[in-house]
Amino acid sequence: MQMCDNYLKLLGKHKTIIHTTFAAKKQICLTFIKMLQMEFYEVLEKRRTYRDYSDRKVSGEILKRVIGAAFKAPTNDHLRQFEFVVVRGKENIAKIVAPLAKNMAAFKKLVAEVDESGDKDKMAMFADALPKQQKMLMESGLLILPFFRQLTCPQLKPTEQSSLNYFASAWCALENMLLAATAEGLGTVFHIPVSDEAEQIKKIVHAPDGYELLCLLTMGYPAENAFLPKQKVINIEDRIHINAWE
Ligand SMILES: Cc1cc2nc3c(=O)[nH]c(=O)nc-3n(C[C@H](O)[C@H](O)[C@H](O)COP(=O)(O)O)c2cc1C
Numbered sequence: 001m002q003m004c005d006n007y008l009k010l011l012g013k014h015k016t017i018i019h020t021t022f023a024a025k026k027q028i029c030l031t032f033i034k035m036l037q038m039e040f041y042e043v044l045e046k047r048r049t050y051r052d053y054s055d056r057k058v059s060g061e062i063l064k065r066v067i068g069a070a071f072k073a074p075t076n077d078h079l080r081q082f083e084f085v086v087v088r089g090k091e092n093i094a095k096i097v098a099p100l101a102k103n104m105a106a107f108k109k110l111v112a113e114v115d116e117s118g119d120k121d122k123m124a125m126f127a128d129a130l131p132k133q134q135k136m137l138m139e140s141g142l143l144i145l146p147f148f149r150q151l152t153c154p155q156l157k158p159t160e161q162s163s164l165n166y167f168a169s170a171w172c173a174l175e176n177m178l179l180a181a182t183a184e185g186l187g188t189v190f191h192i193p194v195s196d197e198a199e200q201i202k203k204i205v206h207a208p209d210g211y212e213l214l215c216l217l218t219m220g221y222p223a224e225n226a227f228l229p230k231q232k233v234i235n236i237e238d239r240i241h242i243n244a245w246e
Pocket of ligand 1: 047048049050051125129133189190191192231
């Protein structure tokens, strides 16, 4: 919407674009490009993991655009073999996320074991995230189950890095969806299946053989009081190593 207003303002200023000089036209084009770039970086800034949603419905049109974004991502072997099970309504979602309930204890233990860093930001995130794993997937009334086809080599038995290409492609597609959803004014979150959750969910939705569940993704309009943990500030220059890692 903001982008539309900006364009209209710019076009209004240059109604006589046909009669302007080449240099002026070039300048207008450059301004448009800059606006688009700003919009993209704004989306990057705005993408956050939301775990609190309102029950405002996400329209079918928006959902189609967001899922469409998945198919614009880079993909191994030119495949794009992704399929999406879309589940609407809290009752239907509850049936899909049922396997999560019994695993929550195991999930909490896993997280506690992993954290030996004393990282306060990370613990604040987990303190908020852990109790919300099931609730967050139901609240917006829209759950998406992205599946990808694992053509060779079982997903959990890779023999070399490229065995993970199907998985990596699916994550590229998922990030596209997160950014598209953000551009649509939606929040997103996903739960990574632990223990036997993926296998159980595959059975519940009758996933065909050879297809793997990437995650349980939800998206929706964030609740007014949605909690967002503090994001880490990274000094980019510290993370760039010229020619070699000093
Ligand atoms: C590989 C991966 C696994 C994640 N697993 C979960 C998860 O199971 N449940 C959850 O609530 N968030 C999960 N997250 C979200 C992270 O907690 C979140 O991205 C991180 O705290 C940074 O916050 P931000 O997304 O708002 O920048 C996961 C993120 C990634 C990239």
